[in-house]
Every structure is written in C-alpha cells, then in structure tokens.
Amino acid sequence: MIKQLPGGYNGKILRVNLSDNGISVETIDELFCRKYLGGAGFVSYFLWKELKQGIDPLGADNKLILALGPVTGVSLPGSGRHCVGAKSPLTGGIAKSEVGEFWGSELKLAGYDAIIIEGRSAKPVYLWIHDGEASLRDASHLWGQKTKEAQQTIRTELEDKRVRVALIGPAGENLVRYACIMHGLFDAAGRGGLGAVMGSKNLKAIAVRGHQAPQIAEPERLKELRQWLLANMQLVHVFHEFGTGAPMEKWESTGNLPVRNFRDASFPGVKKISAVTVRDTIRIGMEACFGCPVRCKKTVKVEEPYPVDPAYGGPEYETLAALGSNCGIDNLKAIAKGNELCGAYSLDTISTGGVIAFAMECFENGLLSVKDTRGIELRFGNDEAMLKLIELIARREGIGELLAEGTARASQSIGGQAQEFAIQVKGLEAGMHEPRMKPGLGLGYMVNPHGADHCCNMHDTMYVTQEQMQALRPLGMLEPVPVGDIGPRKVALFKAVHLEQIVFDSLVLCAFLPYTFEQVADIVAAVTGWDTGVMEQLRVAERILTVARLYDIREGFTEADDTLPRRFFQSKTSAALDVKPLDPAKFEKAKSYYYTLMGWQARTGIPLPEKLEELDIT
Amino acid sequence: MIKQLPGGYNGKILRVNLSDNGISVETIDELFCRKYLGGAGFVSYFLWKELKQGIDPLGADNKLILALGPVTGVSLPGSGRHCVGAKSPLTGGIAKSEVGEFWGSELKLAGYDAIIIEGRSAKPVYLWIHDGEASLRDASHLWGQKTKEAQQTIRTELEDKRVRVALIGPAGENLVRYACIMHGLFDAAGRGGLGAVMGSKNLKAIAVRGHQAPQIAEPERLKELRQWLLANMQLVHVFHEFGTGAPMEKWESTGNLPVRNFRDASFPGVKKISAVTVRDTIRIGMEACFGCPVRCKKTVKVEEPYPVDPAYGGPEYETLAALGSNCGIDNLKAIAKGNELCGAYSLDTISTGGVIAFAMECFENGLLSVKDTRGIELRFGNDEAMLKLIELIARREGIGELLAEGTARASQSIGGQAQEFAIQVKGLEAGMHEPRMKPGLGLGYMVNPHGADHCCNMHDTMYVTQEQMQALRPLGMLEPVPVGDIGPRKVALFKAVHLEQIVFDSLVLCAFLPYTFEQVADIVAAVTGWDTGVMEQLRVAERILTVARLYDIREGFTEADDTLPRRFFQSKTSAALDVKPLDPAKFEKAKSYYYTLMGWQARTGIPLPEKLEELDIT
Helix, strand or coil, X not given: CCCCCCCCCCCEEEEEECCCCXXXXXXXXXXXXXXXXXXXXXXXXXHHHHCCCCCXXXXXXXXXXXXXXXXXXXXXXXXXXXXEEEECCCCCCEEEEEECCCHHHHHHHCCCCEEEEECCCCCCEEEEEECCEEXXXXXXXXXXXXXXXXXXXXXXXXXXXXXXXXXXXXXXXXXXXXXXXXXXXXXXXXXXXXXXXXXXXXXXXXXXXXXXXXCCCCHHHHHHHHHHHHHCHHHHHHHHHHCCCCCHHHHHHHCCCCECCCCECCCCCHHHHCHHHHHHCCEEEEECCCCCCCCCEEEECECCCCCECHHHCCCCHHHHHHHHHHHCCCCHHHHHHHHHHHHHHCECHHHHHHHHXXXXXXXXXXXXXXXXXXXXXXXXXXXXXXXXXXXHHHHCCCHHHHHCCCHHHHHHHHCCCHHHHCCEECCEECCCCCCCCCHHHHHHHHHCCCCCCHHHHHHHHHCXXXXXXXXXXXXXXXXXXXXXXXXHHHXXXXXXXXXXXXXXXXXXXXXXXXXXXXXXXXXXXXXXXXXXXXXXXXXXXXXXXXXXXXXXHHCCCCHHHCCCCHHHHCCEECCCCEECCCCHHHHHHHHHHHHHHHCECCCCCCECHHXXXXXXXX | CCCCCCCCCCCEEEEEECCCCEEEEEECCHHHHHHXXXXXXXXXXXXXXXXXXXXXXXXXXXXXXXXXXXXXXXXXXXXXXXXXXXXXXXCCCEEEEEECCCHHHXXXXXXXXXXXXXXXXXXXXXXXXXXXXXXXXXXXXCCCCCHHHHHHHHHHHCCCCCCEEEECCHHHHCCCCCXXXXXXXXXXXXXXXXXXXXXXXXXXXXXEECCCCCCCCCHHHHHHHHHHHXXXXXXXXXXXXXXXXXXXXXXXXXXXXXXXXCCECCCCCHHHHCHHHHHHCCEEEEECCCCCCCCCXXXXXXXXXXXXXXXXXXXXXXXXXXXXXXXCCCCHHHHHHHHHHHHHHCECHHHHHHHHHHHHHHHHCCCCCHHHHCCCCCCCCCHHHHHXXXXXXXXXXXXXXXXXXXXXXXXXXXXXXXXXXXXXXXXXXXXXXXXXXXXXXXXXXXXXXXCCCHHHHHHHHHCCCHHHHHHHHHHXXXXXXXXXXXCHHHXXXXXXXXXXXXXXXXXXXXXXXXXXXXXXXXXXXXXXCCCCCHHHHHHHHHHHHHHHHHHHHHCCCCHHHCCCCHHHHCCEECCCCEECCCCHHHHHHHHHHHHHHHCECCCCCCECHHHHHHCCCC
16 A cells, blocks of 8 residues: 655645745645656656646746655755756756755755746745745845845845745846756756746745654664765765866866867866865865765855855866866866856856857857957957856846857857857757767767756766776676777666666755665665665656656657767867767667667657556656 | 676586586686576576587487576575576477575585586486586486486485485486476476486486585675575465465466366366365475575375375475366375376476376367377376376376377377467466466566466466555556556566566575565675676676577577467356456567567567677677
8 A cells, every 4th residue: 555655755745826826735645756756756747747838938837846855855965955847948848957955955844845836926026935834925126136145135034044045146037048046055956047947937036944854764774874874985085075076187188078168188277277276275165965974065265366255165077167178268266256156146057158168169260259249359268258258148248148048049040150169969058078088978968858968977977987987887787888888888878877867866866975776775765665676766767767758759859859069079189189089870879779778769769658658657 | 806706606617528428627707607697597698608509409419507506505595496407308499497405505515506418428327526526427227217216326326315416207218308307306497398308318317415615705794684584484474384376276266277278267176286285184294495494395195095205295386286277186185196206207297287288188179089098088187097197208108108299299290279279388388377367477478488487477476466466566566567467567567577587597596585676686795795786687687588588599489489379368267257368469569568678679579789789698
C-alpha cells in the first residue's frame, strides 16, 4: 500500500495565480512523489502537463515552478537545493535550473514541496510565505532595485532578517532573456531565463520563512550516510579549499578552457584568474548552502579600482571563464566586479559571458561597429567594455537591447557570419567546457532538452583524464573510455551519468557531493521510507528526462535541434596546442545510438509509444 | 589499476583434453573476471569463444564447462552453487544450468575457478581433482552404474568419503538428450542435456576435494550481509519449511498448474501431491547446500508399494508437477519413485516429465499405440507407465529410444498433430509454469537463449498475485504490473528480472535468497574488493546475455525461434476455470520491444554493432 505521505515531503503544492491573486493549496499523493521525486522531476511534469503548446514564455500563460525534493532541507550535506523551471524565453523549450542557498530548505520548513506561479500581476508584487500562510504584497517600491537592496527592504518590512528571498534585479524586470533568479545574493537559478519569466509576471520576489521540519522515515540510516560523508571530506577537499575552478591552469594547458568565444586554444593569462589566484588574492572567506560542511562558495573583496561588494560572493569557475578567458579577459578584479553586477541585476553569468564574447567576435569581424556600441571598443580583452555591457544588457540600453535577446536571436538579427559566432544549442549559450576535448559533454550539449547546459554531463566536466575516468567504474565502464572518444561506450556512459544527474536534480542533491549511486538510492530510502533502489531511481530519471523531451517535441523541436555549433567541428590551434575538430558523422551516429538507448526512435528521437507506456507517462 | 587477483577467485582454469589426456592450467586476469563474473558468464564466454560453428553437441568438438563464481564456496547463505554449460544436444544452441550441493565449493577449495573439458576419451574415465592436482582415472568399472553406486565406488577408491562427485548415470552414458549431471545424489545441473555431453565424452564423473579457501577482500562487510540474511530468515521460511511447491493447491485453483501436458485447467488430485502433503506424509528430513541455513531440500522415504531411497532426496516443485499433474498423476509415492529413478539414471525431471506427458497425449490421440509402447497403456494418470518409461528412456529401450531424443525430435518423427503436443521452445521442454497465467514467463520462454527455462524469469515463477508484485517495486515498477499483462512495463520488468537473475547465475548465488539487487552488488564488492555497484552488475549481465544470444545466432537461430508452442495461444477450460489464451500479436510486439530494450535490432533480435562495442564484446 502506498502510504499517505512519505518522509521528506509536506505533500502540498502552493498554487498562486497572479492574474487574480488566487492562492490555493493542492495536495500530492505518494505515488506521484515516487514517480517524479521532486525538483527537476516536478518541474518537468508540471510544465508538460499544465502548459499549453506554443505559449509566449513571457506571457501570462507561462508558469514558473519552484520545486523542492524529498531531500531538500534534510540534515544531510548537499541538501540545500531546489529546482526552478518554466518555458524558456531563451530556447522556447523547457528551462530548469537547480540552485543552492537556504531558500529551498526554508520553504520545506514553511510547509510546501513546490510553488506554481501562474498568470501575471497587474502591478509589481512579491509573495510572502510564512509557516504555511501565503500572501501577495505590493512590490512597487522594490521595482528597479538591485537584489541586495530589495532583499534588505523585504527583510526589514517583514521584520525578520532570517527570511530567505528568491528575487530578481533589473535584468529580470527588463525581461533580459537570460536573466536569472537570485536566491539570496550568491546563488542563481541561472540557466534559461527564469528571471525574465518572473519579471514578466511582475513578481519581484518570493520571501519564505518556516519552522516545521518534515518527518524523516529512517533518521538513523540517514545519520550514517551523513557520517560517511563527514568521514570522507577529503573527496570534496578541492571544493572546500577553492570552490570551483582550481584546475583552470591545467585545463588551459590541455585545450579545455574556452578562450575568446571558444575560438582560441590557449590563454596564458589564465594564471591571473584561476580559483587558486582568487584564493591567494581577493578571497576573504567561504560560505555554505544549508547544512553543508563543504563550504564551497567564495566571497571576495576588492577596493580598487572599483569596489566589489562581498555580499554578492565571488566568481565560480563558470563565471571566471565566461567573463574571463572566454572574453579574452585576465583581469580578475574586473571578473569579480562582473560577478557582482550579474548578481545585483540577476543575470546568468554563463549566458552573459557567452553573449559578450559573441558580441566581441562580431565586433572584431566588423559585424558590429562603434556606431552600434555607441563608442565602445568591443574587443576581446577589454574588461571595461565587458563591465559596461553587463549594465547595458541589464537595462536593455543601446547595444544591450539587442544582446539582451541572447546569442541565438542576436546572431539572427545581425545575420551572416554572426551565426557562426553564436555558441549555443537550442538557444542556450554553452557552459564553459570544451566539447572538442570532452566529446561526451558535446553529446550532452546536443541532446539535453534544456540546451547546452554543462550540468547534464557532470562526468565530462569533472573527469578529464584517463586516471579520473577510473572513478566511473561503478557505472559499469570497466576499461576507461578514452577521453576523446564518442563511440557507443561513451554514449552509454553519458546516458548513465545524465540519468544519475537527473536523480540528483530531483532529490534535490548537490552534484559535488561524492555519494555513489547506491548511496543516493539509500538516501531516498532513508528519507522517504520507500523500499527503493538504484533500478527504480534510474527508471524515475528516464521518466523525467523523457517528459522533458516530450515537452520540447510539443514545442516543435526535432532531431535537427539536437546539434552543435559549427565551431566545434573545426579545429582550434595555438603555438602550444592543436585541438582537433569533432567529427560530425561520429556525432550523428552517437546521437542516434543515444536515442536508441533511451527507447526513443533512432532517427527522430521521438520516444517510442512503448517507452511511454513502460514509464507510465500519462 | 586492475589488481592481480580479486578476492573470491583462484585465478585458474583447469583445461582437460580427453582425446589426448592433456591436462593444463590457465590463468585468468582480473579484467576478465570483472567482465564475465563467473558461472553463467564464464560458460557463455567460453562457449562463444571456443566452440566452432555447427559442431555435433555429442561429438568431440563440444566442450563441457563447469564454472564457479566469486561467491561460490564463500561463507554466505546461497553460495553453494556453480554453473555447467555446453552446446546443447537438445536445442543445438547454448545450454547452461546452475546447481547447488557442495561440489562447487569443494572445487573452489581445490584451487580452480572453472574446468573446461574438451575432446572425447577412448574409454570411460573420471577426473580426480585434489588440492590443485588433477588426473584422469579409469572408469570402466563404473560405466553402467547408477549414480549412488558410482559415487560410493569413487569415494571408496579415493579413500575419502568427503570427496564431492559430479557424475552421470546410465541416461548420460546412453546419450539421452536431456540427461543431467548429478552433483551428489540430490542436485542436478538439469536442463539442456549436459549429462549427455558428459556421456559422449566417456566421462563418468568429476571428483573433487580441496582445503584452501580463497581470500575475501572485505570479510567484515560480508559478515554483515550474512547476518542480515540470518536476521531475516522469515523471508525464506516457506523454502525452509516446504522446499519448493508449498502453494501448489493455490496454483491449481487459479490455473497456474500445468495439467496433462499443459492441456487441462484443473487437477483436483493436486492435494495429494503438493509439497504440504509431502511434508505431512513421506518426508523424513531437510538437507542443505554448502553454507546455507535455509535447508530447502527434502528427503523422503517410502517402503510400499516400492521402496524410495532417501539418498536421492525428494521431489521439488518442478518434479511434483512434471511427473505428477502434467502427467495426470496424483500418486505421490510414484512421483517420489520417479524422482529417485531420474536421480539414479541422471535424467532431467522437467524434460523427462515433459516428454512422458507428450507421449501420453500422443497415445491418447492415437499417434502412438500399444504396438509402439510394447503394451504399455500410456495414458494420462498411469503412474506405472510413467515409472516404466523413465527406465526405458534411460536405457533407450523400446519407445524409450524415440523419447530419449526429446519432444521436439520425437514430435517430428511422429509427425502430424504430435508437433502440437510438443511443449518446448528451441527444443527445451517447458518448465512447470503456465505462460497463459504468467505471460511474463511466456516471454522469457520465448526469448531465453537456452529455451523454455523457467529460471530466466524467477519473478513470474514466484510472484503470481498483485500483492506479491509489490515486492518488485525496487526494480522500478511503482504501480503493480497486472499479472496477466504483456505490455511494455511487463517487458521491462522481465528484462530487469532476467538480468538480475543472470548476475545471480554468474556469482553464483541461489535465486531463492532474498538479497536485493543492491545487496547483490554489495556482495560482489565485499568478496572481490571491487568498487562495483548495481549499474556495473546490470551491464555485466547484459554482456553475458548478449554473448549467449550471439552463440545461438551463430548456430543459425533467428527471431523465428523466439516463439511459443501453439497451445499457449489456445484457451484451457474446466468447470471451475477458464484460462484465456495468449494473444500472439501482443507477444510479437512484446518480443520486438524486448529486443529494442536489449539494444538488439527490433525486428531480427540481432545485437546492434554499437551494443557489442558498448559492452566491449570482442
């Protein structure tokens, strides 16, 4: 018998219709929880079930889903996460993004498992959720405020400085298609333009406070898992010490670092911007998400030539590369400033860096001129230009109006060669990982329903040497798959890693935590009380991914959208390096075999009817 | 780095060429062990790699493989098993059969992981393996002896009554195509005619004695698993109390019991032959395999009207049904006698019962006459005829000459309607489970490379109610799959259960032990020291099954051989019951979807080249 409510869940979803200020609470049953887990699973399901085909992502018909998982807020390292999703204004397909901090755990304590935001408010509002009570409050006075100011104002008027706030800055309000949703000032639900969706709804913030922790089915079993992690902290020491980006110099030397819009092979200035240098120069501390001893989040402080506010944390690897090497910039202080600005305006640093790098390459090739930029010399390496562009984009001023649309749309507007400079898949700017060196990641960029999101293949982002590949043995690859390979073994490995990641994203659990897949299934069992295991969790992940694909298919995506930018099929070279191009024929074969392994039609990638029935997708 | 030798293995294979009395020892490396585990994995691999296409299964070119797994002989309940295989004289495809007792654990102590028997001896011999030393000894004096007598003679001449003996009786010597290999007098490597292969090589027995246990990588971890089992003995209580066959009355009442060659729906006499009645009447004790507290093996004793020797144990479920209800016989003492005779002659009780039931139906339909049977009234329910036929088959006398060929060949010889009475797949007589009530088992019968072996889908043999199906949740089926269903969810469930079973068969671990798949992976890790998990073990099982399929394909099998006897597509009815026929169109769809899930070509069932590359099958 399915019990009424498994451990880890509140069993409640808060539905808020901003068009009519309607607030209601819906219950979810255990079977639904077990089929879709939470987080990315809930997001995929609700978007697929509730959104009409062809709606405007920035219109009232879009819905913003913020979903916890059974693990969110539970006393376990890595559990301070949730997932946010909507129809993406950037891709037109499904968008979802996981985020840390304390907001998700606070919502769990406040009594909900998810929030579904519908409609569009006539005037700016924010949502206040407090121990099960939810109300909409006027946010006219907050509109236009940067995130730090807005968060402070909200906390002051709610008379509780421990209120957790998810919110947007001016970029979200101005519907920048890659605006993010900040959670606090460090942590972004970054990818896919979720902040623009929030802005389009006139929703400035969601403030949360709660006090009631959910039941855990087997606290002792969970304690053992926590203790295992604490006894094995050396496995996450590099994150504890540096956050992300410690091996940047090595990556540069091997061709793995994106340089000047993924055009160039080497970037000697990497030494000045790596996470090691961050630690040795501008870093003043490390912060943590809820319940996490890893403390992987940098804070930095800069006084000259411009102050960088420590409140916004410091640049992680994606930001160091996106605003740094990928823009040809090796001025660490400028990157730290750019990071602060993106946090203040609520801009995704990856897409922002990708768009600026794209614009710089257009400029250098005469596709944009100083007339377009109103005098800015938009060349690779111009750090002042990078900082200026962030402001322009956030405010949609000048060239920012064009670039706020994202590389895909901007490249179509500019036309010609510009489209070759748009390093994006399905409209999402690529993460800061080089498919020519990590073809497994390239396959992930290709087929991921959300676009070129590096999180779909954490294995390829983290394991880049044969020695590190040994760590993947438990996934069944007995002999290391050559790093540069994209044959059937790499395809199967990608499928396994991606499904495992989807389980992490649905629990929601941080992918940096080195739990084995067995331990992950054990965590689910300990929290919920289910007699679950790896095979069930794999099937849950298959279900969630297939639903996400169905969403995209309904929006008109086809196998032709599962492709990579032409640039990755060309080489990049320098005196020291010669990075070979990817082979398009091999990638077409890999794509087709991936479809086959997923139970999707080998040519079209459309899920077989039998697979839908098998996974009970209805 | 792959270590030299993982825990649980000796790293040695004994190769014996009977044609020239050549005995040699080969080493296996850790990667091979990790890729194929042992047991059924080693059997599949060696047959596929070493046998020439198209050889005579009863000729010198066939090879008999006896393979242990890393768990064989380890101190863990369920570990007293190994696997035997060869090209099947019954099917012409791959044959493999797992067996319990102490023989496998003794071979482990004697220093080997497997034995490969090649060639053909000019005269009867037996193989004697003693603490690493192996020699061939004359067996002329043993030829013609029943198993009890032969085992006793061997122990006497080796002057050690603890020697463990795998051996054949007269049925194996006479090349009955479904002769089994007895291990001791209770336990048979039963299916596929392995005893005939042994007989064709003039090999009477393999006697083993050893004293050196292999290293276990993590004894403490293994101890915990053992203790879990001991603390959860209630999960195997039914086996402990009854052996197999306790629910026979219930099965009869629901149509699950094979009656009169799978023709009829009900069999009121079941009360007289169920395992409950065995316990209450003729049972005198329970015996165990190596290291197992379950003690699931009956011994019975009968004095009148004929003595039944307790040395041969008692009839388990398959025998109770095969020699009982499926022959229309409800005389328990006759079944016990038949069980004794099959053990003494080394005959597979399932095929023997299947062949006799087939012959009875032929007789009742005028396809065989008293002229053919030399006066035997070969009607359903004639227990004396059943006992007589066992003797005739074992000696290939009279009608036994025809029936020793198995139902498939016999039905072709008889011709006409006889072929409809041959309840076999690929030549192997069906196990005593009713596909019309357990369509998942029907699919297993269809696609299993070894033929209609019920062990390929233990889930369908054990779980026959919706309530019991709940136990399959950890395999990812959240809502119970209707028992009668053969849609995509049932197909996926079969695939999962079959792969799990292959891991059990390769370790080699008893399928009655209620270890979860997570625990099984944990057992592998504890014994070997590998950082393995469920996903690796699933991939190992996929590899082993795909190699077995490749073997059959090389022998000319096609998707047309993946079929069921026509009878299962017809209904069976009685006053109390109406068992619906299977739907052939649904089974064709299920078969194709199964191929797809396995990474085999959807129409032909031929493994895709990409799948072979993915699984590193070379």
